[in-house]
Amino acid sequence: MNDRMTTPWGELALARFPEDPRERLRAWDASDDYLLRHLADREVPLSGAVVVLGDRWGALVTALAAHRPVQITDSYLGQEATRANLARNDVETGAVTLLTTQDPPPERVDVLLVRVPKSLALLEDQLLRLAPAVHEGTVVVGTGMVKEIHTSTLRLFERILGPTRTSLAEKKARLIFCTPETAKEPPANPWPHTYTLPDDIGPASGATVVNHAGVFCAERLDIGTRFFLKHLPYDTGGARVVDLGCGNGVVGTAIALADPEAEVLFTDESFQAVASAEATYKANGVSGHAEFRVGDGLVGVPAGSVDLVLNNPPFHSHQATTDATAWRMFSEARRALRPGGELWVIGNRHLGYHLKLRRLFGNSELVASDPKFVVLRAVRE
Template identity: 85%
Template sequence: MTTPWGETELSRFPDDPRDRLRAWDASDAYLLRHLAEEGVDLSGEVVVLGDRWGALATALAAHRPTQITDSFLSQEATRANLARAGVGPGAVRLLTTQDPAPERVDVLLVRVPKSLALLEDQLLRLAPAVHAGTVVIGTGMVKEIHTSTLRLFERILGPTRTSLARQKARLIFCTPDPALARPKNPWPYGYTLPDGVGVASGRPVVNHAGVFCADRLDIGTRFFLQHLPEGPRGRRVVDLGCGNGVVGTAVALADPEAEVLFVDESFQAVASAEATYKANGVPGHAEFRVGDGLAGVASGSVDLVLNNPPFHSHQATSDATSWRMFTGAEQALRPGGELWVIGNRHLGYHVKLKRLFGNCELVASDPKFVVLRAVKKGERPADG
């Protein structure tokens, strides 16, 4: 990426030479050009919110910014990109969306997220640290910035306007108004599961901002809950890409002897899963982990993996994440262990599962979704 301060080599995480998706876009470059052309004072406390792959934090590392992200993968990409640029590990302060907000912000740079709820939550958390002299600039591609986005900045921070579009990117300029009466943060948000979803019916769910379908049960998960596997008690189960944790919690409710590992790359999601699990008072054992799929889980240590894989990486449609999830599951499962997948019918996950496991069974289907089951080859040990 070419910046006003030179060229920066960037990569997504995990680094894959076959991945043609860049680690930055025109909106990142537009923001950096504006900072240089306008001579924005970066000597104070600079906060970068929603930096996708560390492009902004890496380019501004000399100003010792604080990066706030919901994504474990983005945070790891930032670390790798900083190291690639020869920047010391302490140059950028890395925070998650679950960490306490900085006490003071002099320059707030916002990479507009896909989730308006996450933007609302984070602006409300940062608002007390913003003062009348804070420079607030948002950036995003034209298709990512809507009237509702601008209204959110205006409602929480102050008067807001946009720039002209360049290379299909746009900037947002907000003038903080310390006297503005800000609304109460509505997140996290809770609701009760509807009837007809098995053991989870009528159970509470807790959602932090940015989690998929945070205000209601999505139809795919509803279908999955109706067709969860039954089996021996005391299994080690992984809710992979757990979101708000409703699937793993349903397993724990059905089998209090199960050991359930909730995994997601979103800090907001794992916090939601832990809150949902605790809200249901499940007596079993659970672990909550933010990470890259099943990386770090011992091979052959899991009996069952339940997975609803995403097929978008920000605005790009990609099957890279689902493939990593499937291969990670195959490695983590014991011989005879099972991967159960819910997905849109058109995604063709059965092809990938047959290639990886050598088998794939259709468990259930409706006009939109399929539930698939793949079994790891080999016999389960006798003491299994």
């Protein structure tokens, strides 16, 4: 959906990435609008090093491009949306510096604007990484929808940076104001987090899992992945395997542990996730062949080049429930698979993935089920 956002600095044409004419979700929301209006109405000085953390689709940095901001994001899709939106609004190349959450943070921050992420852990990690660059004169303003900002969010700003308060709500959005205290010694960063898998899940039993902040199920193995691990096709015969939407990489690592001859591609749109997958793989001393790629699913993987795709698709895009991501993952998997290649999917029973697989592949087999999850197999004909 290509939409036009009115800002204090003019009107912007904005879209999510990948752009889909059927998409009804905008590339900005009321919290982005609230923050930009606050900056203009209060004449907040946007001088020096302006850093925007968590800008979801580039609306904030596109609006503030004249101030040459730095964007820090965990999302490859968000970063690509930003590039496209800057070009769409004729912003010069290089006006915005694009960094990922895995890049070294700026050495100095004079204005810190934070779009509160869904993950409190990711917010903690990023504030801790940025804290050394913040000084007493740094302007810190956060923004988010009311349902995204909790007491724990405010406590996190306060514990790491300094005294924190919130604004009144407008259009179900709220601002966060934080006054940095440089004498404050920030706590040690607890991320990445490491844990050991249980002993009853097949080849990955007892394996080490490394999770960077913000990656799904950072503290322990989730029940869906546990169920998937018990039913994976481990006898791959040195196949070309993709862990699609790899998260911490435990699924692909389990395949590699079972079959060191397998070639495993770990791919995710989250920079934190791919870093976690690589760390998990290396932590277990796997002697196989692996590739780690941040990107848009299987885009760029040659058609007919893959034997097996393993997928636990997300059904949320930030706070919105949608099957668009799953549909694109299944479609890309079908394109990338060779004839006779297989897509294995785990999902909640109520999501009806078997219907989508039948539409795309012409077949869908139930491999295993329990009261909550199903494991499905589709074959590329």
